[in-house]
Amino acid sequence: MDFDVDLFVIGAGSGGVRAARIAASHGARVGVAEEYRIGGTCVVRGCVPKKLLVLASRFADAFDDAAGYGWTLPKAPEFSWTALREAKDKEIARLTGVYEANLHRFKVQVYQSRAILRDAHTVELTSDGSLIKARNILVATGGHPVAPHIPGAELAISSNEAFDLPQLPSRMLIAGGGYIALEFACMFRRLGVHVTLVHRGEKVLRGFDDDLRDELMLSLAAEGITLKMNDAVASIEGAADGEKSVSYVSGDSDTFDLVFFATGRTPNTSGLGLDAAGIAVRDDGAILVDDHSRTNVPNIFAVGDVTNRVNLTPVAIREGHAVADNLFGGMNRVLDHSVVATAVFSTPEIATVGLTEQDARDQMMAFDIYTAKFRSLKHVLTRRQERTFMKLIVDATTDKVLGVHLMGEDSGEMIQLAAVAMGMGATKADFDRTVAVHPTAAEELVTLRERVHVPNPGGA
Incomplete structure (x- = not known):
């Protein structure tokens, strides 16, 4: 069979764009279809605009905190939702342009259209009905919000x-x-x-x-x-x-x-033609894949939220990258989903990586807990009573750090490096012999010494 492309990607979100670009860098002929805006949920109406709005909201705290440090504002600060919304829209437009420009730079053919599978190697573009024959297909259509089925x-x-x-x-x-x-x-x-x-x-x-x-x-x-x-x-x-x-x-x-x-959110699999291609899905609509993101159809893959594994943008990116490297780079990459850090950009932020205390109990292991709760130095001179909280879960037998859980300012920044340490198998002794950076909140992670009593560790 003659193929028009070596890889056709359905969905130009973070995972799909990364897969398309890496595949093209390996010399593959690549096409990608996107029915909405390039960049997907994260860039357009997810992580990026959300974080911009969160950062904007935190200025309310900053203005109030400033008084404790000797600052006097000449008048009460005024906020414009319209100005913030317009600034956010301008940045999102810039980012989607960057994503599209990168695809073109790698000579990826971009189709502004919905794409539907007609069989295991054929994709139809609904914008004009044209058919594209693809040696391999990647589904990266993400998910969408769902509302409860209630009146109103x-x-x-x-x-x-x-x-x-x-x-x-x-x-x-x-x-x-x-x-x-x-x-x-x-x-x-x-x-x-x-x-x-x-x-x-x-x-x-x-x-x-x-x-x-x-x-x-x-x-x-x-x-x-x-x-x-x-x-x-x-x-x-x-x-x-x-x-x-x-x-x-x-x-x-x-x-x-x-x-x-x-x-909640649900995978975008409805109306994609999965049945026509013979692709198996779970009861929740998510596409079933193996450790290499391959579906039950050998030449069709799926990454990101459409698989409902670990629904985080960086995970989708790594999954897409691995698929492209494996198909066209001669590699055998498998993404480890077990040690994935995540942050919730509430205020205060929380961030976590590894096992929770309940996870450790469920696995019937002996473990130690170390915690710290304190008011950060920043708020000593402010009216804010916000507390920072930190918790380590440590294997009592091997001393390996199994989980890190943080709440407080910049927790999202701290957890990234904690994840590096955990990914390398760091022990509590490794944390202990690390010299602290003072004065910081992060130094508490390497100065925790007193264990919390754990009743019946590893048992019920």
Whole structure:
């Protein structure tokens, strides 16, 4: 069979773009189709714009903290949501242009179109109906937000719309307890919005270390976010003035200007023609892949959120890179998903890598715990009572550091290097003999000496 390209990528998000560019650098003929904007969720309406808005919101703290350091502002600071939104849009447009320019620089053929699989080697571009024959195909279509199936759900927004609100509401309800819910709750609260967070669980951030979850919830409440745990939205009704009347499962009710569902995302696999190509999927719609990101169809691969493995942009990038290297670079790369650091850009930030305390218990291992909780030097002269929290999980038998969990300013920056150490198999003794950088918060990671008592380590 004659092929038009060696690799056709469906989806020009972070993972797809990286795969396309690396494959082309190995000499492959590559095509990529994107139906929305090049850069995908992370660049356009995810990580990057989110972080910009988070950084903007933290100036509210900075202005208040400045007084403790002798600064007097001549007048109260004024904030413009419109100006921030426009600045954000300008940066996103620049980044999408950079992504597209890089593809063209590597001679990747870019198609602004939805692409559908017609068989294991054929892709149809819906923009003009043309067919492209591909030796290999990579599906990197990401995911999208989902709302609960309740009356009035159409009256709420998702993270897709949250970046482009015409104006900020006075009162907002955010439903959810994951990354997106917490990051937007903290951001909007600092921009002056009265935020209520409702979550069906007892604690936010399922899967994170319980101590970290507890500490963050205390901080959220202290910053004025109303936490409504063990509850969920049952229905929403709109009023003529635009207000939303919310009824909860518990029977409670309240009124808000805006309701924001951050209750999960699902893989973008509907209508892709997966059946026509014979690709197996899970019950949640995610594409089934092996350790090399290969589907059950030998020449078709999938990376990123569409596989619902570890749904983080850097993971998608590494997965896409590995696929391209393996196919066209003669390599045999397998991405280790077991030691992946992550950060939640709430305020305060939290960041983590490795096992939680509960993970260690579930694995029936003997382990030690080291913790520290303190007020950082920065806030000694401010009114802020924000605390920094750190926790290490250490294998009691081998002394190997199994988990690092942080809450506080720059936790996202610190966890990156902690992940390097853990990836190299660092022990607690390695941490201990590292000379501290003083005065910093990070020095606590290498000065923790007193073990926390662990009842029944490795057991129930």
